[in-house]
Amino acid sequence: MTVSLISLLLVIPLITMALVLLLGKWANIRDGASLAGGLAMAAVGALLYAEFGHSPPNRIVLGSPIPGLELAFGLDALGMLFVLVASTLWPITTLYAIGYMRGHNEPRHTSFFAWFAFSITCTMAIALSANLLTLFVFYELLTLSTYPLVTHGRNDAAKQGGRIYLKVLLGSSVIFLLPAVIWTYTLAGTLEFVEGGILTDQASPAVLGVLLALFVFGVGKAAIMPIHKWLPAAMVAPTPVSALLHAVAVVKAGVFTILKVAVFIFGLDTLTETPAATWLCYLAAATILVASVIALREDNLKRRLAYSTISQLNYITLGALLASSTAITGSAMHIAMHAFAKITLFFCAGAILVIAHKSKVSELDGLGQSMPITMGAFFIASLGIIGVPPTGGTWSKWLLLTGTFEAHQWVLMATLMLSSLLSIAYLLVIPVRAFLLTDGPGPDIYQPEPLSPMIISIVLTAAGTILLFVFPDFIYNLTSNIET
Amino acid sequence: MTINNLAILHVILPLLAAPILLLVNRERVAFWITMAVSVAVLIFVSLLLIEVRANGPIYYFLGGWNPPLGIEYRIDLLSAFMLLIVATVATVTLPYAAVNQTTELESDAYVKFYVVWLISFGALLGLASSGDIFNIFVFLEISALSSYILIAMGRDKRALLASFQYLVVGTIGATFFLIGIGLLYAQTGTLNLLDLSNRVEELKDSPTAITAFCFLAAGILLKLAAFPLHGWIPNAYAYAPSSVSALFAGTATKIALYLLIRIIHTVFGIEFALGILPFDELIILLGLCGVFAGSIKAIFEDNLKRMFAYSSVAQVGYLMIGVGLLSASGLTATLVHVFNHALMKSAVFLALGAVIYRTGLVSIKDIAGLGTRMPLTMATIVIAGFSLIGLPATSGFISKWYLVTSVLEQDRWILAALILAGSLLAAIYVFRIIEAAWFNPPRHEVREAPLPLLVPLCLLAFANIYFGFDTRFSVGVSTAISQLVFLEPL
Secondary structure, X not given: OHHHHHHHHHHHHHHHHHHHHHOOOOHHHHHHHHHHHHHHHHHHHHHHHHHOOOOOOOOEEEEEEEOOEEEEEOOOHHHHHHHHHHHHHHHHHHHHHHHHHHHOOOOOHHHHHHHHHHXXXXXXXXXXXXXXXXXXXXXXXXXXXXXXXXXXXXXHHHHHHHHHHHHHHHHHHHHHHHHHHHHHHHHHOOOEOOOOOOOOOOOOHHHHHHHHXXXXXXXXXXXXXXXXXXXXXXXXXXXXXXXXXXXXXHHHHHHHHHHHHHHHHHOHHHHHOOHHHHHHHHHHHHHHHHHHHHHHHOOEHHHHHHHHHHHHXXXXXXXXXXXXXXHHHHHHHHHHHHHHHHHHHHHHHHHHHHHHOOOEHHHOOOHHHOOHHHHHHHHHHHHHHHOOOOOOHHHHHHHHHHHHHHOOOHHHHHHHHHHHHHHHHHHHHHHHHHHHOOOOOOXXXXXXXXXXXXXXXXXXXXXXXXXXXXXXXXXXXXXXXXXX | OHHHHHHHHHHHHHHHHHHHHHHHOOHHHHHHHHHHHHHHHHHHHHHHHHHHHHHOOEEEEHHHOOOOOOOEEEEOHHHHHHHHHHHHHHHHHHHHHHXXXXXXXXXXXXXXXXXXXXXXXXXXXXXXXEOEHHHHHHHHHHHHHHHHHHHHOOOOOHHHHHHHHHHHXXXXXXXXXXXXXXXXXXXXXXXXXXXXXXXXXXXXXXXXXXXXXXXXXXXXXXHHOOOOOXXXXXXXXXXXXXXHHHHHHHHHHXXXXXXXXXXXXXXXXXXXXXXXXXXXXXXXXHHHHHHHHHHHHHHOOOEHHHHHHHHHHHHHHHHHHHHHOOOHHHHHHHHHHHHHHHHHHHHHHHHHHHHHHHHOOOEOOOOOOHHHHOHHHHHHXXXXXXXXXXXXOOXXXXXXXXXXXXXXXXXXXHHHHHHHHHHHHHHHHHHHHHHXXXXXXXXXXXXXXXXXHHHHHHHHHHHHXXXXXXXXXXXXXXXXXXXXXXXXXX
């Protein structure tokens, strides 16, 4: 049963892609197919979760390109979490994208939805990877398959953004990640994800430190500074791409890789004995702060959100490198919590662009009167990023703070708290000013927000953010036993 | 007995068919005969590979004269592997030659083209089959002469100059090779490869043998278009008809590499090559220079055929690095890459041929907007390009994995980093093409290439992906060969 569900997760987006390409001439049917694919995916994700833990873990082997190394898929708790997040948010984003692409008169819908579906295949393959080789292969494919989406505008700005996107992501993975993978293989003789790691006692802590640094810098999608420039550059993409891919799928694939490497390649015990892990923790902490400060000064709304994402991603990296059970749980939960909050923020940014034609933060004062739903959702999602009730972000930030406390890392703990304060300054002020200030352009200028697919999606994800506060236990149960 | 005859049948068949074409002198008939010969050779060669893999080398003594006096044809696994690559590339590119003739050849050259094509094909096959070094030289010259003609057949006036340039360089290379043979013959009195290898062992400190080795190596490096002896290759590939570029890109440099492996491993042995000169380090250094010089030239080149010719210089660099490591895993990496690179480059040049067929031109400006006009053709270039970069899910990734692994085996960190950096240079020129083809409005109102061109294209594109997942054949045979070479010197 599980095997067929796993393969469905990989196949459904591919079928969707084929349908989108075939039905390209009939816009409504094509978009219907996209939506149906997304819903099927969410259903399969839910079924898989229901099955999870009941049937023994299974393995699908796609091939063995290098003797002794397989392209293989399986399912563990962390993968299950990522599958749940991505498969739930895909149909919602599809709904949103249908409204956005039509409302914003974007060209080439067929190729957009086709590449979108293909990116989801790669994301699912990453989530289900049974070893580091498989993970690496689909990690790279995800970069390539999102490139046409980032450059969807096909103008000079898109070209420039696309260049930075590829330069940073391909460059980091070829120069750092690929050698790290091959080196791990030569040290351990395997690349399987194994409980407790495969590098225990294979090399001195100093050597392992270098290897860990190669991994952390090589996984550019996790956006630790200075490997972060691609994320703001990717904001030239249409907003649904920024929402699902650059707030959820792609960036979460990055931190997911970091978590996988920390838990199943190094192993928490080995990681604790690697001094470099602490230094990299400090680098992540520095990234959290610097990115928050940049976000404060960024007037373009999407770019501000991008820097906020950089900051939040490094919470997860930091938690992974702390290598304590609590911190890892917090990190993994933050994947889900941040996903719902940040996708809501991007949805709002897109709706503001399409309905009010605004893209700068400084232009949003007083907008709350004509777009109350959007700005309300923006408010809730901002709370989610800050990590206060009634949003899911509360729990993950709580666990991460506890993790730093347990490790007696007071500086890191202070950093996390300071960063939460900063995020109030760069995020929460936006909806507050939108609602409270009325001296900006009045509501009479804008059309009121219609009950469109975009608004429905915004409400859904904002509701998700709150629901995760009320019912965090199913995510907690998944993430609290990642290591076994 | 029948099996042993197979060892020479694939060489004789094209050489015999060539004059028949001249007699027939009908274009369609000439094409179908050539096609039939190619397919037949492909079948023979596949049978050979299966047979050799199962039961070891096959011998054929020409005219019944026993070696070392007579000429011996000896097909071992390495030869069979090379033969298969040559035959496959030639068969796949042939339909192109037929369709492209009207656009790329003068009307009176149609039949002659097939005649010379067959001779060239036969010579390349003979090179990989013969166990006699003078016989190898003869085939080297036949293949060189026929390639001068094929290149000169290009419609562009500059094709003549390119051909002449290649002729001068090629002749120098051949002369070096011949001098090397002469010196060896003077010392040992034999021309048979196996016999030579036995006798060279006694000549370890002989300056003549060392000189002979240097001459042979220099001649081969010229043919291989190894840096800095690659000057002839950009023009030769750029102005030759596209099918010829595809054939040469997939086969000619590979055969030169085969000769290099033969000379190092079969004739002289690793100790000799290592003992007298730091030849291994030299090859690695030249290979690395080739990787960077070729890639950087490719980045700044606007003519796409020249761009990929420079890219070939870079790829030959990778092949040389693998050979220079002088380890079994290094040789495996090289052989895997020989196979994969043949797939990539023939795909690229055939796709460029399709572009020329439709637009008549092939500079980076002319492919503007073709991403939407000729989607399958451009997709093939992109897939093959990704394979050149060595991105995962393509065959190039497998090559790169093996090369980097074998480099790391010897703890050469800097070399590994440089190899990977070199592959990023390839990413720059591949994405230049992507940007040109998809980000600009079309310059030419054209349709997708016709079906006879598309079928081989799609096959090659698929092969580039397929051999990135299923490597039982490419890696399997390569590993078997390098184990044979390193465990029991031939």
